[in-house]
Amino acid sequence: MANVVTTNKQYNEKAFEITKLLLYSNSGGEPFDLAKMNAFIEVSIYESIFDSMMYGEVLLRDALNLTESLPIVGNERIEISYKTGSDMFDLVSISGFVSAPLGKARADGEKTEVYKLQFVSNTNFLNRFLVVDYSLNGSISEMVSTLFTNYFGKNGTKLFTNTPTKEIHRFIIPRWTPLYTARWLANRAFNSSKYSSYVF
Numbered sequence: 001m002a003n004v005v006t007t008n009k010q011y012n013e014k015a016f017e018i019t020k021l022l023l024y025s026n027s028g029g030e031p032f033d034l035a036k037m038n039a040f041i042e043v044s045i046y047e048s049i050f051d052s053m054m055y056g057e058v059l060l061r062d063a064l065n066l067t068e069s070l071p072i073v074g075n076e077r078i079e080i081s082y083k084t085g086s087d088m089f090d091l092v093s094i095s096g097f098v099s100a101p102l103g104k105a106r107a108d109g110e111k112t113e114v115y116k117l118q119f120v121s122n123t124n125f126l127n128r129f130l131v132v133d134y135s136l137n138g139s140i141s142e143m144v145s146t147l148f149t150n151y152f153g154k155n156g157t158k159l160f161t162n163t164p165t166k167e168i169h170r171f172i173i174p175r176w177t178p179l180y181t182a183r184w185l186a187n188r189a190f191n192s193s194k195y196s197s198y199v200f
Helices: 122-127 140-155 178-186
Strands: 016-024 040-046 055-062 077-084 092-098 102-106 113-121 135-138 169-172
Touching (some): 113 122
Antiparallel strands (some): 016 077, 040 055, 077 092, 102 113
16 A cells, blocks of 8 residues: 555656556566656555555556566566655655456557556455455444455455444355455444544
């Protein structure tokens, strides 16, 4: 997950510098640094308090036929580091996994192809292969904390906020993914004031 920066200042695209944009082949070997190769046109990163994952898109200008030579077939690992022109903020690094290239088109008058790589965070990628198939006991905040520790804690993912919830429960989870389970639990969570508006 990315570092969270709270600010009401608006930036234009030139205020950000992509310092690293690595794409790793599924077959191994050294990664391609798309930033050094000046092979990307645009990087978009999306994150919302109402969504359990971070995702994004990289628009590439490919003169090396990476879809065949790397190759790009889906599930490649991607690492992005960026900073602003201000010394107030640290370097932000995120990583995830890409889908297959989308919308390939030949650039006019150039020997290059332009296409888009969509990517999701490591947590969401891992979530697709995990199931919760046992009973959970305790408060809902304790259950969600246990889920994140057991399934995502080993890769460094942290649960940023976990406000204690009221009442003790016992649920048997029928082979749902961890993130779906967390959303289902959030809909049943109340704090000590009986206020229900939890997002995990």
